[in-house]
Amino acid sequence: MDGKPQSPATADVEALERDLLARLDAAADEAAIEALRVEALGKQGSVSALMKSLGGMSPAERQVMGPRLNGLKDKLGEAIVAKKASLAEAALEARLAAERVDVTLPPQRVRIGAIHPISAVMEEVSAIFGQMGFALEEGPDIETDFHNFTALNFPPRHPARDMHDTFFLQADEKGERKVLRTHTSPVQVRTMLKQKPPIRMVCMGRTFRCDSDATHTPMFHQIEGLVIDETTTMADLKGVLMAFIKAYFEVDSVEVRFRPHHFPFTEPSAEMDVRCDRSVPGQLKIGEGDDWLEILGCGMVHPNVLRHCGLDPERYQGYAFGMGIDRLAMLKYGAPDLRDFFGSDVRWLQHYGFSPYLLPGLAAGLSGGIG
Amino acid sequence: MKFTLSWLKEHLETTASVQEIVDAMTMAGLEVEHVENPAEKLAAFTVARIVSAARHPNADKLQVCQVETKDGLKEIVCGAPNARAGLVTAYAPIGAYVPGLDVTLEARPVRGVVSNGMLCSGAELEVTADADGILELDPSAPVGAPVASVLGVDDAVIDFEVTPNRPDWLGVEGIARDLAAAGVGTFKPRPAVTIKGAFESPLKVATDDASACPVFAARLIRGVKNGPSPEWLQRRLRAIGLRPRNILVDVTNYFCFDRARPLHVYDAAKVSGVVRARLGAPGETLKALDGKTYEIGAEMCVIADDRGVLGLGGVMGGESSGSSEETTDVLLESAYFDPLRTFQTGRATGIQSDAKYRFERGVDTGAVISGLDAATQMILDLCGGEASALILAGEVPAPPKAVTFDPARVKALAGIDVPGAESKRILEALGFAVSGKGAPWTVTPPSWRRDVEGAADLVEEVARIHGFDKLPAAEPPRAAGLRAPPAGAGESRLRLARRALASAGYLEAVTWSFCDRAAAQLFGGGADQLLLANPIAADLDCMRPSAIPNLARAAQRNLDRGHGDVRLFEAGPVYRSDADTGQERVVAGVLQPRPKRHWQGAPETDLFAAKRDLLLALDVMGAPVASLQQGPAPHAWLHPGRSGVVKLGNKAIGWFGELHPRALAALGVDGPVYAFEAMVDAIPAPRAKPTRARPPLERAAFMPVSRDFAFVTDEKVAAADLVRAAYGAEKALIVDVALFDVYRGAGVPEGKKSLAVEVTLQPKDKTLTDAEIDAVAAKIVAAVGKATGGVLRG
Secondary structure, three states: OOOOOOOOOHHHHHHHHHHHHHHHHHOOOHHHHHHHHHHHHOOOOHHHHHHHHHHHOOHHHHHHHHHHHHHHHHHHHHHHHHHHHHHHHHHHHHHHHHOOOOOOOOOOOOOOOEEOHHHHHHHHHHHHHHHOOOEEEOOOOEEOHHHHOHHHOOOOOOHHHHOOOOOEEOOOOOOOOOEEOOOOOHHHHHHHHHOOOOEEEEEEEEEEOOOOEOOEOOEEEEEEEEEEEOOOOHHHHHHHHHHHHHHHHOOOOOOEEEEEEEEOOEEEEEEEEEEEEOOOOOOOEEOOOOEEEEEEEEEEEOHHHHHHOOOOOOOOEEEEEEEEHHHHHHHHHOOOOHHHHHOOOHHHHHHHOEOOOOOOEOOOEOOOOOO | OEEEHHHHHHHEEOOOOHHHHHHHHHHHOOEEEEEEOHHHHOOOOEEEEEEEEEEEOOEEEEEEEEEEEOOEEEEEEEOOOOOOOOOEEEEEOOOOEEOOOOEEOOOEEEOOEEEOOEEEEHHHHOOOOOOOOEOOOOOOOOOOOEHHHHHOOOOOEEEEEOOOOOHHHHOHHHHHHHHHHOOOOEEOOOOOOOOOOOEOOOOOEEEOOOOOOOEEEEEEEEOOOOOOOOHHHHHHHHHOOOOOOOHHHHHHHHHHHHOOOOOEEEEHHHOOOOEEEEEOOOOOEEEEOOOOEEEOOOOOEEEEOOOOEEEEOOOEEEOOOOOOOOOOOEEEEEEEOOHHHHHHHHHHHOOOOHHHHHHOOOOOOOHHHHHHHHHHHHHHHHHOOEEEOOEEEEOOOOOOOOEEEOOOHHHHHHOOOOOHHHHHHHHHHOOOEEEOOOOOEEEEOOOOOOOOOOHHHHHHHHHHHHOHHHOOOOOOOOOOOOOOOOOOOHHHHHHHHHHHHHHOOOEEOOOOOEEOHHHHHHOOOOOHHHEEOOOOOHHHOEEOOOOHHHHHHHHHHHHHOOOOOEEEEEEEEEEOOOOHHHEEEEEEEEEEOOOOOOOOOOOOOOHHHHHHHHHHHHHHOOOOHHHOEEEOOOOOOEEEEEEEEEEEOOEEEEEEEEEOHHHHHHHOOOOOOEEEEEEHHHOOOOOOOOOOOOOOOOOOOOOOEEEEEEEEEEOOOOHHHHHHHHHHOOOOOEEEEEEEEEEOOOOOOOOEEEEEEEEEEOOOOOOOOHHHHHHHHHHHHHHHHHHHOOEEOO
């Protein structure tokens, strides 16, 4: 087709269109499409050449061929865009298909540890007593004989001291020997010595007795409570302890029983039993049932203890109570053997331990779980 | 303390059942531990009559008996020499459990002849000690009747815990008195016994120490015929677990348990001169009734005659002067020994005896003479003979002092409403004398209630007998809100650290406060003042200076069980001295990495994991982690090149590191083990704030910019020093210096390293120009160069 452009025949245009579209369809990649575009629509392109030939046509011819050629140009342009998009889509699909991984492979796991049941129970217990206006006090594990015994109305060298299986430290140059506190009661003494009534406190911590068998470990944990003012009675004590038992064991009602007992540092003294149900073996239900479970010791602070702490027993009175934290944990959470609490067996710690994300709250209840 | 129902009924008129009595005891403070009815144990054993007995075909010493039993005629093989036709005895069927043999009977041939049951001895039934032959029962007892009722051993035995304040409960009479007061029956006062002395005793007693033995009373009884006790007495003693011996000994045991009145009998023929209570002398020894020889201490109260020590007063008698079946003249002793001294003598000698148990708790001073006389009468009744006039040295201690008591105290202290008349009834039923028309009363405790010293004790008596079950429960108080813990931040810090470390994969352990001294010394402790005088085990003899030894060993125990890769922490006390301030809180952790393989490669657990977790714990506990200084750890238990301390000023608030191979070897732990310990109490207390409101948030309006720097430094330069120098170069702009690369190798000279940091600048008022950024960069290069000698890597 050299020389002057010839007026194309309609059939030629149609043949060109068929050819171009067929080749576009067959184009394998972006480069082939681009080459085809230049060949057809570039300045020297076949379609562009035909467009140029419009100028030499008669008006009648132009009337027919003008729209025909413009239509061809537009159609080809759209087909090129569509072909490019479809190629890109196919390429993406192919890439994604190639990127497939086995999603069932195990990820690196974030390990979540656990909080020891003793710590968890201490938090629960302190939350309950905190809501009843008790403040938290503390005292040392290594105690003087005065704080652990004498001030608590254990006469020197009295058989009652023997019942405590006391750990002694080496005697100092004066022959005095400190003890590992056998109960948390010395914190009562320390609190009364530093603070005037009204006093309303609990303390929790490690306690020690030289005893080891299935139900005794040389170290265990206690919580101690003390209230001193001018009017508090044993009925107040019972009310607080019942409220505690209900809250701690998360039960709606609880029947308790006070039994007379003897402790040197309280008078009257009592042990408190809680109704329980042991009818299903291995399952202890607290609050109701036919059985009793001894749960704590308590009483009205002995006048001699008040005197030893510089308080006038004619004016002040109040109550004290103490119970085993470890035992509370065993009862509520069903850990059967006290020795395991101190065995650091990771299987036990994981099984009986508490998630660090459990926190007491309205939505979560006291022990912080889901439902 | 054990007693039987029938024994109780000697002192208490009651129709109450065993269960009613047990319930009343429980609610009066006598904590019942065990109730045993021997009739239940012996339920399988019934009366049987031997019809005929013939020599066993294959054994000389065995007989084949035809026995009439509740199950019909049975052929039973028996080895007892007393098995004979016509004997009425005890029969155990096949399937019965024989307590004395601890076997359950099976039908099996005995030398070829099948025995269809067993004929039993007293020992086999645990009703007597007699094992020589089968029981010989009352011939009129009907075949099939329970053996227990024929033997009269269907008597419930109640065992209960006696609290140390109530020595009177160590006698059945004292138990009966409390039960009567509690409404279980009527107390039967014992008839008064008066002994008319038939002669003046030639044997005299004396007490040299009025504090150790204030009163020593005795009677000489001449011409007694000792021998086995009557059946009722033997049965009573046996029922509570005592072995009957002879009348003289059994009578003293009887009074020990009946009235909590310990007595002692001496064979008068074996003592010489004055029998004297005195303190021991150095070098003296005693061969006691238990057959052991004891060294006498100067603090012990002994009973001695002219020749030497006869016994430990109130604790145990001696062998040389003990009574026997041949004894004809006895000296019966009833004294009061000082509780404390008795307690200490018991401690020093290790002797446990029923007498010591009572004297160290304080016996009834009112029963010194009356108990002596009642026992004298029983001996006369059972053994004959004649008693001397009372022999007495010292004085019976004065009765307890009267207490002023306002009955309104019951309501004021115990919160129970008890009418005054009821309070009075209770006190009088318990033996107290109440006088005074209106309040306050004067209440005099009986001689056996030395525990009662004041009004609170009387409140307890009234409330306890009236019934703690009538105690109302007051409405508990409600706090306005949770109060901040006034004990200080320590406990709440531990709480935060626990949550952080547990979230980071650690399991919280609670380990002993003690460890072995060698481990304590290894970790900087082990001082004499922290050694236990009486450890429960040799390897738990010292208060721990660190939680790490226990934790590292715990990790190893888990590894030994096949559970490795342990991360443990403990939030608890360590002990620097025995002073109140010597106890400190730590949060300690150990990592014993044994990572499982993972297809992506296991994450590295190393020294820097321990450092990261130490900083995490410190951070949540409120330590200013960004401004901590670092230094080498001076601790001998750590790898010297792989450990460090973090400090606030000069105060160390934590250490981390790899445990030293020597420490690992001493603890028996496989390395590597990484550990850290945060000193919780060394973290400064948070500043008290007037409100909970936080300061306004300042948000910079301009983009932060960052620049990278690589410095070549000497190998010994600490990265922390370089980072701190960079930080300090332009404090107003530099907000972060992140060390992202440590490089040694091509391009860096031998003995040097390249440390690369990304420094972030936060413009405050305007965007920084390139010139301004370059100026800061120059300051950084200069500061690092000055502090570390480092130069920009070309």
